[in-house]
Amino acid sequence: MIDSFVEENFLEGNPLEEHGGNIYKASKMLNKELNEIFDFSANINPLGIPQKLKEIMISNIQNMVYYPDPKYYKLLSQLSDYLEVPWINIIPGNGSSEIIYLFFKVLKPRDVLITAPSFSEYEKAALNEDVFVRYFKLEEEQGFKLNTRKLMDEISCGVDCVVLCNPNNPTSKLVEKEDMAEIIAHAYRHKTTVLIDEAFIELTEGSKDNSMTDYINTYKNLFIIRAATKIFAVPGLRLGYGIGNKDLIANMKSKQQPWSLNTLAACAGSFLICADDYLKRTSEWLVEEKAWLYKNLVYFFADSSNRADKLKVFNPDTNFILIKLLCTELDSCVLKERLAKRGVLIRDASNFKYLDNRFFRVAVKDRRSNERLINILTEELD
């Protein structure tokens, strides 16, 4: 009974799934195990869950018999080490989602300016609190690179809050640290709070050094979101953290639901404080495979000296690549469906604001998977 019910609901599905391909649906459809699917729709570190983190989780399953420490002191202390920020400036959350929602609930800005295209939860969380939402358009002609000057002009005109995802999802563009510092300082002078979602910051060249966390006690208008999700390949663990001025953090904690982090999320800090080796291996993989996948996508599909352009490939700064279909006979939804039938999931990016049904996003994965992507795209686009 259960299986047929689940199958029916999966297969029915939702053509506009908000957050990328559903690997469970694909696994049901194709009658394959989850790990047999090539999932390029989720931007997860392909090095997988660190062995030591797995061990910590397994050894803590028995501790689920206790309520988590309601203040999460041990985790806070470990996050303080990992993030190099005083614990009083940190709030842990049930994934970054909880932090995003809590931020808007507590800050209650009158209006918010969100760069777009970007992750849809900022808008959803803002609307949830009846915040007036405006967008700052990232221009395709500029490769979706943020126009710092123009953003600062908008801030000068007055806005309570600005949201930046850095590096940005789905465009994979990173704002340089000096530019970001300039934006924050400018916003500070205009009493504008800046929310920066750094969910992918450890997945850029330079890793944690690109983070703005070291400005947290210089600018009270700065709020940063980080998470274990992408970098440590644990979306199912639900561990995110907000970093901000201590008054906002205390306020958010007072409004947080009790025990919103599960026992395993609460104990993951024991891994974070000794994650250096994993981070180093991640950097090595990233530098190599990001370049390889980009180069090959360009070579096979976007280099007109070679053949007719089929794709426009936007140069990535992190572990995923935004791509535009140039062949008019195909849209991203059709391409997604075709690839899914063959066990390869991509993110149809048409439901991102200012993008359309020619855009899709792929994660950078291990070499074998990346080769599979190139091959299957070659077959489908030929």
Added chain:
Amino acid sequence: MIDSFVEENFLEGNPLEEHGGNIYKASKMLNKELNEIFDFSANINPLGIPQKLKEIMISNIQNMVYYPDPKYYKLLSQLSDYLEVPWINIIPGNGSSEIIYLFFKVLKPRDVLITAPSFSEYEKAALNEDVFVRYFKLEEEQGFKLNTRKLMDEISCGVDCVVLCNPNNPTSKLVEKEDMAEIIAHAYRHKTTVLIDEAFIELTEGSKDNSMTDYINTYKNLFIIRAATKIFAVPGLRLGYGIGNKDLIANMKSKQQPWSLNTLAACAGSFLICADDYLKRTSEWLVEEKAWLYKNLVYFFADSSNRADKLKVFNPDTNFILIKLLCTELDSCVLKERLAKRGVLIRDASNFKYLDNRFFRVAVKDRRSNERLINILTEELD
């Protein structure tokens, strides 16, 4: 560094911890392992985490590399089996806390009548949504048993929502099914929504049969909260569920944060559908130990034929017992501190509405622990 920081914060502590003794603090203070503490402050099934559930969790740790299915279809289907309610009437949550908060957020009642003393989160969640909160006092003279007739009179006077915890925490009193049905029907006629928190329902004599879930599609004004937390001894897993009319459930789902349940909570349904043996063993333990602990508490401390009354012990319907100190030289906070120093945690119940610093609450545990409680109380109260 971390250890001293954590220790400092634990030891400093908070004299009015909202939800009972902090086992982490005690473990630090006494330099003991968590499992060496006799924790009577948390009302958790002492049979512990079911072996099969542990195995399911361990085998699913590797699946944390995937985002949980955003619709939790498989879990819903399994909950439907376990609760004997159509899946469309169920919303899973990050513990029952998330369900309580979401309920008030979506229902937005003008006012709410909460029986008291009771679990403090109903009030907190209601105030969070600016709901006007009133209390229906449970009378000590009636052994804190709900006066059904009087409650119905209050409902007749008009109120948007009534909250009942059944069996009630901390009084351990169960409202009989027929009485509860009468309340719901009466409330239905007066357009009053009834929220019943059945977190402990499987820990009553009669177990699931005492639940009001079978009325869910008869009365649209009924909303029930259940959870895996207490009965399956997994407060650290964070798995609760709301059961209500399908429109309210759909509305709540649309306002729920994405992926609020972690991967292990989402896979726990595979245990629920084969929990019969564990539930049977729980019932056997409960019938025996609840009677034993109550009888011995009365015999040693409340039976004036035996010696001077030291305690007033309220007859429990579930796995915890509310107790009132009759000896004036001791209050519940002092008693709690004294016992904590000896590795035994009790719940100082003085911060429950309408209770004072003579009340405390103890869980019913295994025989060895229950004996330890009687012995240490004998020493401290003599």
